[in-house]
Amino acid sequence: MMPAALVDLRSDTVTKPSESMRQAIYNAVVGDDVYREDPTINRLQERAAEIFEREAALFVVSGTMGNQTAIKVLTHHGQEVICEERSHIYNFEMGMVAAFSGAVTRTIHAEDGILTWDLINSHIRRRNDHRARTSLIELENTSNLAGGSVYPLATSDDIVDRAHAAGLPVHLDGARIFNASVALGKTVAQLTRKFDSVMFCLSKGLGAPVGSLLAGSKEFIEEARIVRKMLGGGMRQAGVLAAAGLIALEEGPKRLHLDHANAAFLARELAQIPGISIDPAKVVTNILFFEVIGTGLSAPEISRRLAAEGVLANSTDATVIRMVTHLDVDRAGCERALKVLREIVSPRKSLAS
C-alpha cells in the first residue's frame, strides 16, 4: 500500500515552491544586486514598497536578518528594546539583539501576546544616571508563540502614536502580517503605516522558498542596506529568489483565508477530544497550541507517535503541541491528523482488564 502523504503541521515555513514559482525562477532576469543591478530584486522591492505604501523596501535572506537589521539601525549599544515575553526577536533569534546590536531586551508579559501602551509605558526607562535607556519598542503581528493572535488596529496605532510622542521608534515583526490582514479585513498598509520599520516574510504562509523584506522610509532602507551587508546579506544574482518572491507576494495573500479556516476547524475538533484542551475562539489565524496534560501522555511522546503515522507537529514544551496550517495542508490532511491523534490519545483497554 502507498504510504499516505505526510501531513506537515510543524510550521508554515515548510511549503514547497509551486510549479509557477519554479518557472519564474527559471526565467528570471538577473544582475548583481550589490550593484543594485538585479531587475527582479528591484521589482520585488518596488512592489513591496507599493503594497505597504512606503518609500522603499529591501530584500533580505530571512526574517531574522530583517528584524536584526532594523534593530541595529534603530538602537545603540547599551540601550534597551522593549518587546513581549514570547517575541521571536527575544526567543528565536540567537541572542542577536545583544550579540549584534549590543542592546538588552526588556520583556513584558501580555495576555495573548498583545501589548498595550499601558503595559509598555511603565517599563520605559528614560534618560537616567543609572539605567539603560529604552531606545526601541518592538511588536509582533501576528504573534507566533502566543498562538497567531492579532493586534486590533486601534491598539497597535495607539502604541506607535504614544511611542512617537515619547520619542521612541517602533519596529514591527510582521512575519505573518498578511495573516493579520486577512483576519482583520484590513490592508497590510493600513495595519503598518505608523511603524518606523516593518519586516514581513515571503517564506511563511505566502509560500516562497526564501526571503523576507524590510519596508520603511528611503533613509531607513539605505541604512538597512549597509547593515544587511555587514551581516553577509549582500546577494548577487538573487533575482532567482525574488522571482519566486514576487509570485508569493501577489498570489500568496489570496488564499490565506483557507489556512485560517483549516486552523479553526482543527481547533474545534481538538476541543472535542478528551484530555486535550484548547480554546477555539482564540484561534484566529493559522497557528494553534493545545494542552495535552489530560491525555496522560507527554507532548513529545504524542509528537513522536504522530510522526510515526506521518503527521508532523512539534511539542513546544512537556504538555503543549503546536500546529500551523499552510498551503501544503488541505482539509483532508487536517482530518487525517485528527484521526491519528484521536487514536493515539484514546484510552485503550489494557489486556489485564
Ligand SMILES: *Cc1c(COP(=O)(O)O)cnc(C)c1O
Ligand atoms: C519565522 C519568523 C521570523 C523569521 O524567521 P526566519 O526563520 O529567520 O525567516 C520572525 N518573526 C516571527 C514571528 C516568525 O514567526
